[in-house]
Amino acid sequence: MVDFTTFTRPVGRLVATAQNGLEVLRYGGLETGAVPSPFQIVQSVPMYRLRRYFPPDTRPGATPAGPPVLMVHPMMMSADMWDVTRDEGAVGILHKAGIDPWVIDFGSPDKVEGGMDRNLADHVVALNEAIDTVKEVTGRDVHLAGYSQGGMFAYQTAAYRRAKDLASIVAFGSPVDTLAGLPMNLPANFGAAAADFMADHVFSRIDIPGWLARTGFQMLDPIKTAQARLDFMRQLHDREALLPREQQRRFLSNEGWIAWSGPAIAELLKQFIAHNRMMSGGFSIHGDLVTLSDIDCPVLAVVGEVDDIGQPASVRGIKRAAPQADVYEYLIRAGHFGLVVGGKAATQTWPTVASWVKWLSGDGEMPADVVPMALQPSETSESGVPFASRVAHGAAAATEMTFSLARTAADAFVAANKSARALVVETARTLPRLARLGQINDHTRISLGRIMDEQASATPGGEFLLFDGRVHTYEAVDRRINNVVRGLIEVGIRQGARVGVLMETRPSALVAIAALSRLGAVAVLMPPDADLAEAAALGGASDIIADPSNLDAASRLPLRVLVLGGGENRDLAPPQDADVVDMEQIDPDVVDLPGWYRPNPGFAKDLAYIAFATVGGKLVARQITNYRWALSAFGTASAANLGRGDTVYCLTPLHHQSGLLVSLGGAVVGGTRIALSRGLRPDRFVHELRQYGVTVVSYTWAMLRDVIDDPSFVLNGNHPVRLFIGSGMPTGLWKRVEEEFAPAHIVEFFATTDGQAVLANVSGAKIGSEGRPLPGGGHIELAAYDVDDDLILEDERGFVRLAGPNEVGVLLAHPRGPVDPTASVKRGVFAPADTWVSTEYLFRKDDDGDYWLVDNRSSVIHTPRGPVFAAAVNDVAGRIGAVDIAVTYRIEVAGVARAVTALTLCPGGSVPTADLNDALAKLVVGNPPDVVHVVPDMTLSATYRPLLGPLRAAGYPKASRNSWYLDEDNGVFKRLTTAIRAELVNVDQDG
Missing domain, CATH: 2.30.38 (Luciferase; domain 3)
Structure with missing residues (x-):
């Protein structure tokens, strides 16, 4: 008998395939009969719409809504991602668990007027407003939940509002340390450089339509995409098997993708990939500087074990970036999209999130699989998804051997070329600077004003000046400089004029100095704590530029005072009969530029600045040419390998040579951001490092001692600093700074006043060494x-x-x-x-x-035993474990020169006699001092250099358990007792 099913079954399957396929072609997918979850539009503005799902019954006696969760989608995905399927979608599951689900919908920017001009900051500010609305409507603190880039928005907004009104943050596969785990295991250096290039040269000109966003997402995992399509085709005849996942398939294949504005992509690439500022801090939200270290609410990071987009190493960066927050993680074996949509999300992710919210609300226990996140190392040996996990997850698509061979080869290549990549990046930055420095001669046009002009032309929108929590672009600063130049011309300042600058460290001071440079005038940098009349006379100043806070002091000088800064509405009240001009009242647009004016006319040989120093109690003028400035600026940028991702923190005032030549000079030449400080404030130091995203800190002498000795100094978690640059740091303090701020290290400079000799200890391997001649420095x-x-x-x-x-x-x-x-x-x-x-x-x-x-x-101490070299003694004495600062100076007792070394100790430290002898026995040149003693503290100058005058005035050290003398008979140090001291002083007097 013939079995007709053998013929009808294939025909039926073919017919079903054809019917289903035709439905897919006509409607984009199979009709599932699913309806979206109900929601209410609570707020609708051009930037977003705020949805409240399953709006609660507000009638008296009705069950009140649960704790609110506001969900944030990434820019390229539709907000409907939270409700792909009603039964298995996020909003439905949370609602059933007694949670109040809210969703912010940024819409499709290509369908909104001005939508394709949106940037990241617009999204953060919008989310910030939505949080306020949810808080106002519900009266409860908000749980903020974001997927992928939506989680990045959640972190950034929480930092922007300092976690105000936030109960917690839940982030799903959201990168924080973006360079720790780039997609497809791209090397960090390559990824950062590529992101910077794409931001500047590609996405500054184009946008991404929805279809391209979808294609890009799928290309990140092409094997899985191809496998999903093949599975769909193979089951096209079986409608019942396809329907449960049809909504998810349609969402990923077409409906879930929206356009992405070019400015938003460019900002994402530049701030958070190229410069990794979610880790370092200092990212800008409409001009305000923000750091994740301000987040102090609980955080739950959902980590995909096989997520190749939000890789575990990158997602776990939140632990280091937000040291004030209690950070937890939930590890789930899923890929990127599977974290929030699909079977595992429905059965694992969303029930866990619901339990998390209830636990924080005091209703239940902490979810079993949620654990405190471990502090991850700043550098991991494996940055991406573990290889074994990838192989297991993709076993249906490729064999383990193929991946193993590829990964082994890749690892070998990366290991062999890691240092080579770093060298290439460093060389690419350094060689052009050194080449330009080497080409400078007397008649080369070079100046601060010229370099700033070049940077503003190259990257007008680039961030340059940070001050008081705000950021200013090169274009904005350059425009202000040109306006001040016009004001100076209007009041009669010409090229070559010497103009005093008496201002606090603030943007207007930087602008004044740069404007004088652009005009070709000489800036006489007047220290506010010096004899101003003497400084003006030594500098030959014809006029004084002052800010309002220095107006009274400037007005006492017999010079015209040009007041700059402080805003147009400030109330100036100069003394009677003072010759004062308010520069802010001059309209630059009505000033006609004279025929003689040429911007940035300065040659290398021209005098550019006059700075001041106190030598032997006398004020001394130091002349600084444009060449001298350029030598320090290019040398700093090269030695510190400054790049566009750096932020230099200028702790020294701009009237000091270190601030002008190293901090400002290096930042301008390096194209980096510079953060100006109102002065060293130890209680604010760590916060400002994170707020500004400081990577390079400038210092002078013992400045950083005030920071690490301050009782409020606590360096928890991550910090962005990679380098300290300056001169004169004592060896004892050097060791402490490197220990506290590891893995940062110190680049110590030595430069003569005229700049003819410049040395730099670039490697930092030899603490106390001045290093080697700076390339290009002569x-x-x-x-x-x-x-x-x-x-x-x-x-x-x-x-x-x-x-x-x-x-x-x-x-x-x-x-x-x-x-x-x-x-x-x-x-x-x-x-x-x-x-x-x-x-x-x-x-x-x-x-x-x-x-x-x-x-x-001229300072060698010639004792009866032979010469004592102060710097050499200070170097070895500073290596004693408990010593903070060592200073060696000369005293006379009855006409006999004696060398004395004074020590200050670290808090709670002590110096055993054996350690003292062991250290001073290592002197390479010269003789040890006659006496060593511990002093409670040292008087420091305005630049934090130890002053010898007060120590000399104290005379021969007194006997104590912390004083030692050199026993010349056997060459060792012994305790200085009262009897021995009397004997030594009498011997000296008799001699």
């Missing part, structure tokens, strides 16, 4: 020196002999650019008629070629 040599006779030594031919390894020598510099008239110039040094400048500093050069400061030629 040629230096170390001349052999007889310290007893104070003579530079010659060879048999009469030329100067070079010092050997670890031999004390005088640092000589082959001059480039103008030579200071007061400099010690020497000719015929190493060849007939050659010219060298003696810096008058004594150094030694070790076997590796690194330079170590020994002393100043």
Whole structure:
């Protein structure tokens, strides 16, 4: 008998396939009969609509709504993602669990007027307003839940509002440390560079339509996409098997994708991928600087074990970025979209989220699989999804062997090229700077004003100046500079004029200095704590630019005062008869530029600034040419490898050479952001590091001691600093700073006043060393020196002999650019008629070629035992574990010179005699001091340099358990007792 089913079954299957296929072609999918969950539009504005799902019954006696959860979708996905299927969707499951679900719907920007001009900040501000609305309507704190980029919005908005009215944050596969786990395992350096390029040159010009967003998402996991399509085709005949997942398939295949505005993509790429500012802090929301470290509400990060987009290492960055928050994680074996939509989301993710919300509301226990997130290391050996997880998850698409071989080869390549990539990036930044520096001659046009003009032309929208929690672009700062130039011209300031600048460190001070540079005038940088009349006379100032806070002091000088800054509405009340001009009242648009004006006319040889220093109690003017400024600026940018992702924190005032030459100069040349400080405030230091996203901190001398010794100093969790740059840091403090801020390290500079010799300890491997000559900084040599006779030594031919390894020598510099008239110039040094400048500093050069400061030629302490080199003693004494600062100085007892070393200790520290002897026995050159003693504190100058005057005035140290003298008979230090002190002082007097 014939079995007709053998014929009818294939025919029926073919017919069913054809029918279902035709329905898919005509309607985009199979009709499931599903209806969306009910919702109410609570708020509708052009930027968003705020939905409340399953609006509660507000009649008296009705069951009140549960705790509110506001859900945030990523920009390229529709807000309908939270309700793909009513029974298995987020809003339905949460509602059944007694939660009050809300959804913010940003809409499709290509269908809204001005929508394709939206940026990330617009979304954050909109979400911030929506939170306020939910809080107002419900009267309860809000749980903020975001998927992928929606979770990033949740973090950013929470930081923006400092977690006000937030009960918790729940983020699903949301990257925080974006460079720790890029999709497809892209290397961090490559990913950052590519993101920066795409932001500047691609998405600044184009947008992404919905179809392209869908395609891009699918291409991130092409195997899974192809597999899903194949499974659908294979089951097209079986309608019942397809219907349960049809809504999800249609959402992912077409309906769930919306357009993405170019400005929003560019900002995402630049701020949060290229510059990784969710980790570092300092990202901008409409000009306000924001840091995730301000989040202090509980956080639940849902981590996909096989998520190749929001990779676990990246998602877990929230633990380090938000040290004030209690951060938990929920690990689920799912891919990126499977975290929030699908079978596992319905049975695992959303019930867990509901339990989390109830637990925080005091209604139930913490979910069993939710655990406190461990503090992840800043550098992980494996940045992406574990390989074994990928293989298991994708086993249906590829064999383990294929992936294993590919991964092994990739790992080998990455390991072999990790340092090479870093070198390429560093070289790409450094070589053009050094090449430009090497091309500068006397007649090269170079100045602060010119470099700022170049940066504003190259990246007008680039962030440049950070101050008081606000950010200003290069374009905005450059426009302000040009306006001030017009104001200066209007009041008669011309090229070459010397104009005093008496201002607090603030944006208007930077603008004033740059405007004088652009005009070709000389900025006389007047320290507010100095004798202003003397400074004005030494600098030859014809006028004074002052801010309102310095108006009274400036008005006492017999000069015209030009008031700048403080806003147009401030009330100026200068003393009677003072010659005061309010620069803010000048309209730059009506000022006609004279025929002689050419912007940025300064040559390298031209005098650009006059700074001041106190030497031996006297105020001394220091002339700084454009070349000197450029040498420090380019040298700093090169030695610190400054790039566009950096933020330099300027702790020193702009009237100080370190602020002008290192901080401002390095930032401008490096194209980095510069954060100006109103002065060192230890209680605000850590917060400002995170608020500004500071990667490089500038310092002088012992400045950072006030920070780490402050009782409020606590460095919990992540910090963005990678480098400290400056000069004069004591070795003891150096060690403490590196320990506190690990893995950051210190780049110590040494530069002579005229800039003819510049050294930099770039590697930081040798604490206390001044390093090596800065590339492009000119040629230096170390001349052999007889310290007893104070003579530079010659060879048999009469030329100067070079010092050997670890031999004390005088640092000589082959001059480039103008030579200071007061400099010690020497000719015929190493060849007939050659010219060298003696810096008058004594150094030694070790076997590796690194330079170590020994002393100043005029400051060597000549004791009866031989010379004592203060810097050399300070260096080894500072290496004693408990020592913070060591200072060696000269005193006289009955006409006999004695060397005394004063020590300050770290809090709670003590110095065993054995440690003291062991340290000073390691002196490479010179003799140990006669006396060592511990002092409670040291008086520091305005630049945090220890002052010797108060120590000398105290005379011979008193006997105590923290004072030691050198027993000359056996060369060791012993406790200084009252009897021994009397004996030593009497011997000196008798002598």
